[in-house]
Amino acid sequence: MADPATRLVRTFLPAGVTFLLLVAATAVTGWAGASRPVALALPFAVIAGATVLLIRLRGVVVTLAERITRRREITPYSALAQAARHFRSPSLREALPGLAQALADGTGAQRSTIWLADGDRLAVIASYPLGQSGRPESAASLPALLSRPGIAHAVPLLDAGELRAVLAIEKPESPVTTQDRILLNDIAHGTTLLLRRTNLNTELTERVRRADRLVREMQDFRRRIARAREVERRRLLTQLSRATSGPLNALRTHLTAARATLGGHGAGSALRLARTELDELIDRFRVIARGVYPTVLRGQGPAAALEELVADLDRPVRLTGDLHVRAGWAVESAAYQVTAAALEVLGTPPAAGEIRVRVTHGDARVRILIEDPSPPVLAEQLRAALVHDVERLVALGGAVECADRNGGGLRLFAWLPDRPDTTRESLS
Numbered sequence: 001m002a003d004p005a006t007r008l009v010r011t012f013l014p015a016g017v018t019f020l021l022l023v024a025a026t027a028v029t030g031w032a033g034a035s036r037p038v039a040l041a042l043p044f045a046v047i048a049g050a051t052v053l054l055i056r057l058r059g060v061v062v063t064l065a066e067r068i069t070r071r072r073e074i075t076p077y078s079a080l081a082q083a084a085r086h087f088r089s090p091s092l093r094e095a096l097p098g099l100a101q102a103l104a105d106g107t108g109a110q111r112s113t114i115w116l117a118d119g120d121r122l123a124v125i126a127s128y129p130l131g132q133s134g135r136p137e138s139a140a141s142l143p144a145l146l147s148r149p150g151i152a153h154a155v156p157l158l159d160a161g162e163l164r165a166v167l168a169i170e171k172p173e174s175p176v177t178t179q180d181r182i183l184l185n186d187i188a189h190g191t192t193l194l195l196r197r198t199n200l201n202t203e204l205t206e207r208v209r210r211a212d213r214l215v216r217e218m219q220d221f222r223r224r225i226a227r228a229r230e231v232e233r234r235r236l237l238t239q240l241s242r243a244t245s246g247p248l249n250a251l252r253t254h255l256t257a258a259r260a261t262l263g264g265h266g267a268g269s270a271l272r273l274a275r276t277e278l279d280e281l282i283d284r285f286r287v288i289a290r291g292v293y294p295t296v297l298r299g300q301g302p303a304a305a306l307e308e309l310v311a312d313l314d315r316p317v318r319l320t321g322d323l324h325v326r327a328g329w330a331v332e333s334a335a336y337q338v339t340a341a342a343l344e345v346l347g348t349p350p351a352a353g354e355i356r357v358r359v360t361h362g363d364a365r366v367r368i369l370i371e372d373p374s375p376p377v378l379a380e381q382l383r384a385a386l387v388h389d390v391e392r393l394v395a396l397g398g399a400v401e402c403a404d405r406n407g408g409g410l411r412l413f414a415w416l417p418d419r420p421d422t423t424r425e426s427l428s
């Protein structure tokens with residue numbers, strides 16, 4: 001809207017120019033001695049010519065008026081064009097102050113404010129001119145804002161039925177016109193699109209960040225799986241070496257003795273010892289084969305696999321807990337391997353008493369608790385025997401704790417996430 005001083009200059013500038021032209025024309029007529037009809041018609045001709053000239057030079061007149069008063073004329077259309085330039089701003093913080101200024105200039109309001117909604121509460125995010133107090137302004141709700149005495153008109157901005165923001169103007173000395181309402185509605189529509197675009201950009205940024213995090217987690221998971229494979233390879237190599245070196249050496253010794261005494265009375269005894277060693281070696285390979293790929297574990301789950309395992313032990317074992325709850329193959333395999341390795345060590349005679357094994361599944365973890373009242377080894381020895389299994393659990397994000405009990409006995413506690421890609425946690 002035009003400033004009063006600008007309107008005054010725009011009114012008197014054409015009149016002054018016309019007056020000067022009339023004075024100049026009269027002086028020229030008198031000096032030239034023109035006839036009376038010409039003298040009478042000349043002022044009308046000057047006024048008509050000045051009117052046509054000023055209409056054609058209206059832009060020049062407006063520019064001169066603005067330069068004289070140093071104040072620019074704002075119309076609703078120029079205010080809307082100014083607001084449209086701010087709609088293209090890359091940041092909401094950069095756009096809203098310019099929108100508040102365009103709103104105040106276009107409506108001639110004493111002050112315009114843009115309120116951003118946070119639930120039911122509203123807070124001023126931009127205003128023109130800026131608030132004098134310097135403190136953030138807020139309102140408890142939209143009705144509380146509309147009931148303020150200084151608010152002349154307000155337009156709520158809704159997106160999918162949700163209040164996002166409010167545009168408000170204060171005009172204590174003049175009424176709110178129809179053009180003011182139209183301008184408010186137009187800027188409100190543009191601001192709604194701006195807020196929606198900002199939200200979409202924020203959501204896109206969050207999704208990109210989430211995708212990056214998932215990629216990093218996947219890469220970490222692959223590294224842990226590769227490490228678990230390497231640990232499992234070393235464990236199998238150690239078990240095969242441990243299982244075959246002694247029996248094969250003994251078998252070689254017995255066969256050598258049998259060949260040396262072939263036909264004598266010691267041949268049958270040497271062959272019987274060789275047969276015994278061979279049977280034990282075959283049984284040992286069967287145990288290792290079950291540990292390498294327990295088919296019953298994949299088909300029937302940890303309950304059946306552990307029951308098959310403890311059936312071959314020389315000590316009684318009691319299995320309790322969530323044995324029938326299934327998890328991923330990597331998790332079930334790792335839990336089975338550490339339990340099988342521990343029971344293999346603890347089940348060695350002459351230890352006696354019942355070994356208690358409890359498996360639980362909850363809080364995104366699989367937990368194994370093994371308690372032996374009369375272990376054949378100390379906790380430190382058991383940890384040394386389980387070094388590869390512990391390394392495998394750690395690679396999958398788990399941990400193992402083994403300790404001797406004060407009153408005698410041994411306690412082993414192991415856990416791992418029920419999903420291999422779960423963030424690694426510390427043992428609590």
